[in-house]
Amino acid sequence: MLYDTVLFANGGYDMVEKDVVYKMNVDEKKTLYKTEYGGKMYYFCCDACLKKFQKEPQKYK
Ligand SMILES: [Zn+2]
Numbered sequence: 470m471l472y473d474t475v476l477f478a479n480g481g482y483d484m485v486e487k488d489v490v491y492k493m494n495v496d497e498k499k500t501l502y503k504t505e506y507g508g509k510m511y512y513f514c515c516d517a518c519l520k521k522f523q524k525e526p527q528k529y530k
Pocket of ligand 1: 488491513514515516517518519
């Protein structure tokens, strides 16, 4: 199953964070797109999502 393969590649659920803009899972160890807001780290799948979040971070809290 494709889902199992993805999970295995990520080493399990612990390392997977949610991209709050795109509502998809992001590997916090691999992604280059992250930012801190309100004392919490946020992870994104791509530059566009990061920029969108930084524009109005309060929207995604
Ligand atoms: Zn994205």
